[in-house]
Structure formats: structure tokens, C-alpha cells
Amino acid sequence: MARNSRNAKTAASIAQPAHWPTHVQYISVYRFHLSVPTETRALICPKSTAPEACVPSRSLTIIRRISEHSHPASGQFGLFAARKIPPRTHILDYIGELHCDDRPESDYDLSLYRTREGLSIGVDAQHMGNEARFVNDFRGISHKPNAVFEDRRTVDGELRMSIWSGSDCIKKGDEILVSYGKSWWRAREECEGNA
Numbered sequence: 001m002a003r004n005s006r007n008a009k010t011a012a013s014i015a016q017p018a019h020w021p022t023h024v025q026y027i028s029v030y031r032f033h034l035s036v037p038t039e040t041r042a043l044i045c046p047k048s049t050a051p052e053a054c055v056p057s058r059s060l061t062i063i064r065r066i067s068e069h070s071h072p073a074s075g076q077f078g079l080f081a082a083r084k085i086p087p088r089t090h091i092l093d094y095i096g097e098l099h100c101d102d103r104p105e106s107d108y109d110l111s112l113y114r115t116r117e118g119l120s121i122g123v124d125a126q127h128m129g130n131e132a133r134f135v136n137d138f139r140g141i142s143h144k145p146n147a148v149f150e151d152r153r154t155v156d157g158e159l160r161m162s163i164w165s166g167s168d169c170i171k172k173g174d175e176i177l178v179s180y181g182k183s184w185w186r187a188r189e190e191c192e193g194n195a
């Protein structure tokens with residue numbers, strides 16, 4: 001009970017970060033879309049306690065608009081290191097709306113879990129999410145990613161897709177870059193081709 005109320009307070013009191021876009025809702029705990037069956041929710045959040053908020057380490061990251069014309073996402077936003085981040089450091093979790101419906105049009109959707117029956121659960125941060133939605137892919141920006149996506153369970157057993165620094169330090173001011181994977185870019189090209 002005490003834990004529940006503490007988590008609820010933490011989640012409610014997390015203010016949105018600087019440069020947060022007005023058209024996106026800032027959230028620090030998962031939201032479930034109606035497409036996720038009740039029994040499937042328990043695979044992601046096995047405890048019936050209030051979900052644990054992703055308390056972002058504001059001292060680690062900053063959202064910044066990219067003005068360099070040579071950057072392939074120029075004019076968009078990116079996630080940058082606000083200070084030196086040591087190797088293998090948990091940076092933050094990717095929070096958004098959990099869903100089981102198809103969202104080919106979303107550029108903010110990543111795959112979280114696949115059930116034995118073949119049902120896919122995604123985290124979509126297109127309309128609601130946290131700082132992690134601003135992490136860009138390394139292609140055309142750097143020769144390799146300096147961070148990775150890795151799933152983990154919180155102490156309460158909730159499944160999260162987390163961003164961790166790689167085997168090297170990330171310098172203060174460097175853009176945090178992951179690999180979305182070739183299949184992400186292939187799916188995007190297919191979607192654009194069909195548009």
C-alpha cells in the first residue's frame with residue numbers, strides 16, 4: 001500500500017522536460033490501449049501494484065532541436081548527453097502506449113514482447129511518451145551507435161525496453177544514438193512506398 005502511493009505520487013509529480021512538444025502528452029508510466037487483452041497485460045506488468053514510474057535522470061539527457069544541415073534529421077529533435085555517461089549505464093526506459101494493433105504509420109513504435117500465441121505487443125510513443133522517443137538512429141550521423149536498446153524487468157517485474165550506453169563513455173554534448181535495426185528502416189521504406 002505504502003509502495004503504491006509512493007509510486008503514484010512519483011509518477012504524478014514528474015514534470016515534462018524542456019523542449020517537450022505541445023502535441024505530445026508526456027507520460028512516465030505505460031498506458032494500455034484497448035487492443036491489449038487483459039490477460040496479456042499481466043505478462044508485461046505481473047503485479048497488481050501501481051506501475052513503477054520511469055523516473056528520468058534529467059542530469060543524464062537533454063532534448064535538443066537539431067540545426068546542423070548535414071544531420072539527416074535536421075529540423076527534428078534528438079536526445080543528447082547532458083554530462084559524461086559512463087559505459088554500460090542505464091540511461092532511461094522507452095515509455096509510451098502499449099498496444100497490440102498494427103501501427104505502420106507510427107515512427108515511434110517499437111516491439112516489446114511476443115506471446116507464445118504470436119501476439120505482438122508494441123510501445124508506441126507517437127502521441128504520448130517520454131524523453132526516449134527522441135533517440136535517433138546512428139545511420140548517416142555516426143559510424144556506429146553509442147547506445148543500445150535492451151529489455152529488462154523492473155524490481156516490480158514490469159517489462160521495459162531500456163536505453164543503455166554501449167562499451168564506451170558518451171561525452172557530454174554527444175548525441176545518444178541507437179540502431180533501430182535494418183527491419184525498422186525496411187518497414188518504413190515499404191510504408192512510404194505504399195503512401
Ligand SMILES: C[S@@+](CC[C@H](N)C(=O)[O-])C[C@H]1O[C@@H](n2cnc3c(N)ncnc32)[C@H](O)[C@@H]1O
Nearest residue numbers: 072073076077107108133134135136137138139
Ligand atoms: C523515434 S523518432 C526520433 C525522434 C525524432 N527525430 C523527433 O524529433 O521526433 C524516429 C524518426 O526520427 C528520424 N530519424 C531518426 N534517426 C534518423 C536517421 N539516422 N536518419 C534520418 N532520420 C532519422 C526519422 O524521421 C524517424 O522516423
